[in-house]
Amino acid sequence: MSQTCVEVRSEWSIVAARQxxxxxxxxxxxxxxxxxxxxxxxxxxARNIYLYAKVGEICIEKVVEANKVGVKVSASDNGPGIKDLRRVMEDGYTTSGGLGAGLPGVKRLMDEFLIDSKEGEGTKIHAVKWLR
Amino acid sequence: MKPSVAKLIETKREIISEDWLKKVEEVRREHHLENISDHVYTNTNKEFVEIILNAVGQGQESCDEQLSGFTERLIQLGWPLSYLTRGLQTFRKVILDTLFEDQEGKGDFEIYYEVESWVDEIVNTLVNEYSGSWENTVFLQKMALKELSAPLIPVFEHISVMPLIGTIDTERAKLIMENLLNGVIEHRSQVVLIDITGVPVVDTMVANHIIQASEAVRLVGADCILVGIRPEIAQTIVNLGIDLSKFPTKSTLKKGIASALEMTQKKIVKIEN
Amino acid sequence: MRIPILKLKEYLLVSVQIELDDQTALQFQEDILNKIHEEGSRGVVIDLTSVDFIDSFIAKVLGDVVDMSNLMGAKVVLTGIQPAVAITLVDMGILMHGVPTALDLEQGLEKLQQELEG
Incomplete structure (x- = not known):
């Protein structure tokens, strides 16, 4: 299965990843x-990686399961990690002065959302959107 | 099937079929099939037992074909699947009882094994046919529901109405939202009236879908008015604590259109002769 | 990359035709405020017809532009937000309350006129 990965290092890689x-x-x-x-x-x-971890990777791939297809987005970094997972998933919580819609927003935009983060070790996020 | 078992069944064919037809009468009553005429009922049962027993002689494949044709007819007649599976259970009992009768315990296991896998095969075919037909029905109904989903009707310049009818689930809500927004752009609507007269229940989820749709409409640059709020809907909305205060609402489409005209600086004048 | 800002009498017209990256968005924020200051404009229409997605960062920049322009005495109307973009924003819970919107440039200009007169 083809997989496209974009290394996130600069603001430009955000554009590359979404394209x-x-x-x-x-x-x-x-x-x-x-x-x-x-x-x-x-x-x-991608912006979260750039803002908090500075360096990381976004991978996008087509996924096929039983009788459905979809797109899976994986984001991983070795940054500072997230201290309080529950709080970052609350609407309006921000440490960067943004809208605080980022992660809870991603969760609502996609069908599946998994986040794994350890303080000091980094963050891994998997999100899947299924074709209706 | 092993030739020895097949031969045995063949010799007992008449007894098995008669015994089954008698026993299956009990099942008939449980499944409310009394209103089918005795003639049709007996014939159908006879045909069924024929097809199953033919499989012994002719082999599984030709039986499968006959069986699926037969099942198709049963589905059309509306015979419940549970009747057929119960019927087959009875059949298995009848056939085992008959075969064991004069075997005196010889080769019981072999007979049991052969009959078991034979009947299982028939059950599989039946269930497949039925569930295939159900899936088909569900698919067709889904399509029909999609076609029912909410057209946007332009009534005046810059004013459109979207009547919603029936229950709104998440899937439909998404479709409605897309129709609504694309329609707003296509017709260059400034005001959209969402009419919920035909929505039987407005719970928090439905209300939420409607609120989201109106927020999206505002983002693309038009305004929404919710109309057709029946007394019982108003009661449930308030009892559930749903906040629609940011959202212009009117009890009827007529009143909604009046305020839409006002919002677009229009009015309807009577022509004086 | 810079987004061109056109002047039409006392209004400014902007049509965003490129994919907005963060830097361009921030540059645009600066440019439009300078332009309002230079020209003494009373209204701004930002047309987003060709923008096919807005994430929370760009939404925040746009919301900020509206607030900042209001402080400087210029009303801003966003026009041409595409259905897909609107649905995505609502999904994310970004409702941009207090930001006037209109279907297209024409209706946007009308809306500005109404707001400034009324």
Whole structure:
């Protein structure tokens, strides 16, 4: 299964990651609304890496399960990790002066959302959107 | 099937079939099939037992074909699947009892094993046919529901109405939202009236979908008015603590249109002769 | 990359035609405020017809532009937000309350006129 990975190091890689995401979402057959959802989710995840971990990776791939296809987005970094997972998933909680819609937003935009983070070790996030 | 067992069944064929037809009468009553005429009922049962017993002689494949044709007809007639599976259970009992009768314990296990896998095969075919037909029905109904989903109707310049009818689930809500927004852009609507007269229940989820839709409409640059709020809906909305205060609402489409006209600086005038 | 800002009488017109990266968005924020200051504009229409997605960062920059322009005495209307973009924003819980919107440039200009007159 083809997988596209983008190394996140600068603001430009955020653009690169979401463009890669849009391309794959289109290939899988998502409509314009879901394309926007996936692209936006990738943008949020990539920006989080850039803001908090400085360096990390976004991987986007097509996934096939029993009788459905979808797009899986994985974000991983070896940054500072998240201290209080419950709080970052609350709407409006921000440490960067943003809208605080990032992670809870990604969770709502995608169908599946898994986050694993250890303080001092880094953060891994998997999110999947299924084709309806 | 082993030739020895097949031969045995073949010799007892008449007894098995008669015994089964008698016993299956009990099942009939449980499944409310009394209103089917005796003639049709007996014939169908006879045909069924024929097909199953034919499998012994002709082999599974040709039986499968007959069986699926037969099942298709039963589905159309509306015979419940549970009747057929119960019927087959009875059949298995009848056939084992008959075969064991004069075997005096010889080869019991072999017979049991052969009959078991034979009947299982038939049950599988039946269940497959039935569930295939159900899946098909569900698919068709889904399509029908999709077609029912909410058209946006332009009524005046810059004013459109979206009547919602029936229960709104998440899937439908998404579709409605997309229709609504695309329609707003297509018709260049400034005001959209969402009419919920035909929505039987407004719970927190439905209300939430409607609120989200109206927020999205506002983002693309139009306004929403919620109309058709019946007394019982107003009661549930307030009892559930749903906040619709940010959201213009009217009791009827007529009143909604009046305020939509106002919002777009229009009015309807009577022509004086 | 810079987003061109056009002047039409006492209004400023902006049509965002490129994919907004963070730097461009921030540059745009600065440019538009300077332009309002230079021209003494009373209203701004930002057309987003060709923007196919807005994430929380860009939404915040746009919301900030509206608030900042208001402080400087210029009303801002966002126009042409695409359905897919609107749905995504609502999904994320970004409702941009207090930001006036209109369907397209034409209706946006009308809305500005109404707001400034009324």
């Amino acid at each position: 890669a995401g849009r391309t794959i979402a289109k290939e899988v057959g998502f409509g314009s609304v879901d394309q926007a959802r996936i692209t936006t989710a990738i943008s949020e995840l």
